[in-house]
Amino acid sequence: MQMHHYDTATEKMAQLCFGYATQRLRLDPVPLDHPMSLAELDAAVGPTISAAGHDPEQVIGWFRDVLAPACISADSPAFLSFIPVAPTKASQLFDVIVSSSAICASDWLEGAGAIYAENQALRWLADLAEFPSTSGGVFVSGGSAANLSALVAARASIAETRDRPPRWRVALADQAHSSLVNTLRIMDVDALTIPTGPDDRLTGEALRAALDADPDAGSIFAVVATAGTTNSGSIDDLAGIADVAHERALWVHVDGAYGLAGLAAPSIRDHFAGIERADSFVVDPHKWLFAPFDCAALLYRNPETARHAHSQMAPYLDSMRATEEWNPADYAYHLTRRARGLPFWFSLAVHGTDAYRDAVEATLDIARDAARRIDAAPHLELILHPELTAVLWRRTGWSHEQYYEWSNAMLRDQRAFVMPTTFHGETVFRDIAFDHS
Numbered sequence: 457m458q459m460h461h462y463d464t465a466t467e468k469m470a471q472l473c474f475g476y477a478t479q480r481l482r483l484d485p486v487p488l489d490h491p492m493s494l495a496e497l498d499a500a501v502g503p504t505i506s507a508a509g510h511d512p513e514q515v516i517g518w519f520r521d522v523l524a525p526a527c528i529s530a531d532s533p534a535f536l537s538f539i540p541v542a543p544t545k546a547s548q549l550f551d552v553i554v555s556s557s558a559i560c561a562s563d564w565l566e567g568a569g570a571i572y573a574e575n576q577a578l579r580w581l582a583d584l585a586e587f588p589s590t591s592g593g594v595f596v597s598g599g600s601a602a603n604l605s606a607l608v609a610a611r612a613s614i615a616e617t618r619d620r621p622p623r624w625r626v627a628l629a630d631q632a633h634s635s636l637v638n639t640l641r642i643m644d645v646d647a648l649t650i651p652t653g654p655d656d657r658l659t660g661e662a663l664r665a666a667l668d669a670d671p672d673a674g675s676i677f678a679v680v681a682t683a684g685t686t687n688s689g690s691i692d693d694l695a696g697i698a699d700v701a702h703e704r705a706l707w708v709h710v711d712g713a714y715g716l717a718g719l720a721a722p723s724i725r726d727h728f729a730g731i732e733r734a735d736s737f738v739v740d741p742h743k744w745l746f747a748p749f750d751c752a753a754l755l756y757r758n759p760e761t762a763r764h765a766h767s768q769m770a771p772y773l774d775s776m777r778a779t780e781e782w783n784p785a786d787y788a789y790h791l792t793r794r795a796r797g798l799p800f801w802f803s804l805a806v807h808g809t810d811a812y813r814d815a816v817e818a819t820l821d822i823a824r825d826a827a828r829r830i831d832a833a834p835h836l837e838l839i840l841h842p843e844l845t846a847v848l849w850r851r852t853g854w855s856h857e858q859y860y861e862w863s864n865a866m867l868r869d870q871r872a873f874v875m876p877t878t879f880h881g882e883t884v885f886r887d888i889a890f891d892h893s
């Protein structure tokens with residue numbers, strides 16, 4: 457059996473796959489769909505992998521008729537939970553091209569053209585943050601991978617300037633994303649967790665007070681600020697945090713996986729004042745910059761520090777090291793990497809950055825409109841005025857169970873995917889607005 461040649465069987469399979477992809481891309485609106493239980497999937501599909509293989513038509517049929525509808529579509533306009541995604545058609549189409557090309561974008565030797573284009577997309581993000589022209593970074597799989605890579609670079613950089621304490625620590629707010637807790641666990645680093653107030657926001661003063669009160673502050677190597685908490689969309693006081701952290705020679709990492717897309721929106725640009733003084737930041741185009749999964753942009757003010765921390769050395773990699781050009785593998789914990797920034801780059805190149813500015817602004821308008829409607833409804837209460845696109849609201853008088861019963865019914869009836877969250881100990885609703893136009 458031929459697996460690598462473009463023969464008539466492959467041609468037939470291409471028509472099947474591109475036919476399905478085209479039909480999926482044409483869906484408007486994209487239906488929500490819903491998960492199925494393991495028993496239901498077993499009954500509907502069962503084992504798909506056999507020694508002899510199956511006709512592609514049958515396998516695509518399993519996917520089209522059962523497996524795909526058993527996944528909630530994060531690009532459905534009815535998807536209002538977690539963090540939705542609305543990839544542009546251009547980015548989705550180019551993802552097909554990336555998959556049809558075998559580009560290893562770890563290093564310039566293998567992936568020069570792809571890296572050249574990816575770096576222009578990174579440059580647009582760096583410019584939005586007013587990072588210097590010498591800054592640079594890499595597209596990684598997600599905010600979690602970026603947070604881990606940035607803090608590994610931070611520790612390596614600070615370790616060059618200080619004696620190693622018995623335990624390294626990182627200062628972060630109680631609202632920092634769960635991936636950071638995980639990052640610290642992986643790095644075997646302790647946390648100085650700083651409580652935030654009712655608005656979920658870490659301020660420079662709170663950071664200063666926590667560091668002043670800490671008997672072991674010398675073990676802290678970095679401060680993580682969040683530009684858009686996942687639960688409520690609050691933006692930390694980036695300028696105040698940078699002031700305090702840099703007085704003490706601490707690395708500032710800004711986790712803007714969700715919220716830093718807001719840099720593109722003039723109406724809220726001032727909320728991010730201070731981002732230009734961060735040492736590293738992450739923003740996920742697969743969240744609010746209309747790129748398909750998985751695409752996160754990690755930027756360093758001084759990429760050289762990250763290169764020292766992350767470069768991998770092996771005899772078989774010597775040829776890759778022979779160039780002075782950009783090797784993306786050097787800026788995160790990975791080696792082989794998909795050119796996952798290209799779908800985002802293609803869409804930016806085709807649509808232009810004004811279209812991105814307008815789409816981010818449009819999303820903010822949707823969130824503000826939702827907040828107004830909630831405010832006006834007698835049976836609903838707006839909990840926080842949305843700073844970004846997360847809208848938190850209460851259904852007056854409802855119990856925890858009623859929230860979940862309503863959410864489940866909404867999903868069952870395919871009306872919306874709106875999951876409750878917990879805000880300061882209370883079960884409430886959280887919607888994330890998105891622009892699908």
Ligand SMILES: Cc1ncc(COP(=O)(O)O)c(C=O)c1O
Pocket residue numbers: 539597598599600601633635682684685686711712713714715740752
């Ligand atoms: C603020 C923040 N940081 C980090 C992450 C983790 O990003 P990812 O899911 O892309 O790994 C998320 C995801 O929701 C997030 O909202």
